[in-house]
Amino acid sequence: MLRSSGLACLVALLAPAATGCGAAADELYQAKAVVSGQGEERRALGFALCLKDVVAKVSGDARLTDDPRMAEPASKAASFVTGFSYRDRLSGKPLHDEQGSYDRPHDLTCDFDRHRIDALLETLGHRPWPEPRPRILLLVDIKDRQGKAFMLANDSADARDQDMSGALAAASERFALLFRLPAQALLAKAVVDEMVQGKADPADLERVANAAGAEKVVAGTLLWSDQALGWVSEWRLSVQGKSYRWQARGVGFDDAFRNVVSGAAQILSGNGQPADIVK
Template identity: 45%
Template sequence: MPWLPCLAVVVVGLIGATASPVSAATVDELYQSQTIVTGQGEENRQIGFKACLDAVLVRVSGDQRLPKRPDMAALRDKAGSFVAGFRYHDRLEGIPVHDEQGTHDRPHDLTCLYKPDVIDPVLAALGSKPRLAERPRLAIFLVAEQGARHFALTADDQRGAPMRESFANATGPLIMRIVFPEASLLSASKLDDRSLSHADMATLDQLARKAGADQALAGSIIWSDKELGWIADWRLAMNAKAYRWQVRGVSFDEAFRVAIRGAAQVLSGNGQPE
């Protein structure tokens, strides 16, 4: 199995890997979401509206549990009524049409725009609320292992380039911000890929600030032949409490999406990631 990630399609919410922190100037950015649909027909648009509703509620609140609530079914049935505007982008733009179906079946990014005075009452009805505070910048302390190969992910190690790109892509749906530590920072702290796995979060939070971040998100990702995918463990501390969560048998991309979703869950005050 190569070190390249399994490039699963990011279906919902990928709007920018380095989005600005949320503030009054970026409320419009916060209250939008994106999904991939086939063509621009009404039937697929309605399907897209449902996916975008799920995504924007999570994006605004940070609460990953909302799409699983039973009352979401009724909200999805009228998902289009919450949309203030939408736009399409042809994912094959610039590639000539080469079949008899023309543009009908071409994949498009569907971006849905929402208004706070529409979405906030929906969140309230679900027992949630918007998270408008600036997102903290997270320093990623990650150990990767595949068979005999293992290393700590740093900003300047070429082995980690695909991982860094995949991790950055995972931040867009939730407008999170991340940095990767320089190798020199780890070595100066006498940390390598073995000791990093056991470093306490207080130490890593201190290193995160030296790396230009607010706090640390630590983890490991290990290839498992048995699981036919990666096993990823994540940890983050908030208010003197340590949170841990795991995902098994997934692609690189999904492992990093789980990391960011879990961090958003904790940082937004919504408790333990699932």
Template identity: 45%
Template structure:
């Protein structure tokens, strides 16, 4: 979306000041999905409908595994049937059309709106259910290592700003929220001590930041993997879950973190 990174930066700034520990999404917020398509023609719209269907099912349920189910193929082929309404937004709005570029190939945000009863029925067919509970704010305790450069991602330092923006962007599709601790709120935990810190201690620190619980992780750059190795931890209902992504961009590492957290908190188990 145009200006989204600037919006995310502003949102992240607000989150640093103290985020609410959780919120309940309204049906209007929950039962919609967005994707990027080229132009507004019918063929690409149908592709967009398929992508939005997968996204809304994961958004409502919190379960990222749904997209891998064999039953999804038949649903994707009928994706247009489930859309209540849709709208476009030109991502290049305000930018003049170039001589060689017509409106047919300009990128657009396609937003699809769905009736809750329709989506809930599809989830039932997939053996899932809506996640209507409170979406808790997570405090991110993250260590980063790239060669000789290593640090804890905090709210009050210039370094890591791009990562903070990226993490905030990753929360949007699942209506999650994150916040980041200030250096003084780490209680002396540095990049060496943080990965070994007990989740109960981190959950308590998260409450001090204004969040409901902690999402702990580390990302390490790997020349061999040609990307980041990301490890994540989150405690829920007396159990600590761990999951990993390898050879990914830090954008994808953060999406993996948020999707995994949503899957756990929605009661769908191990990411």
């Protein structure tokens, strides 16, 4: 159990240092996809990808992205769209000799009809996961390919750490679930080990989360494995006295952070235990 002195230190360190990432409430029915150019065929593909993502985001259940029942709605995704826009990912860079505007990569942003999405979810046996959604403090103990151990912090200047933080931010935006990382000062405290190892009392975890401006703590590990040919992640989250664990093996770190965010979303939205991912 966390000592009271340790908890006091956490309260002092977390409050000013925590940072967040996630989608705003008015973006809940909005999704983005990368498409090649602005042609009608590529736009239709982008609409379908965005529809699957927005259904997963609104419900909190990422499994709907690959649900076979989504094939038919995805084929007419344009009928759910109320507006869309493009952003050239190579803006400011001249066209190459072999690259015309047709295949130039763009971010396609789609806005969807709220009532039609809610009705679609009902046919799938789901319902919208209402706002406000809980804010989450993520504590992750990492061991990289070179064997270096560290914990991910919001104020690290290391390029690799920033890439990982960016992956977490992208996943948070995709699933509209606010995640926060701690400051390096917190990570020097021994009490963090108890959280990551799953030994901390759930009531203490809740107090630590509240001190960070969050409601929940997800703790876990991210280890490079030559045997798995990728990263191995394991995550823990306690909700209403029940402890959930899930993992991913042989994935890139982008997939590992999508896995922690989508898994937490699935649990907190009432959609049950996340499945493990093994590649």
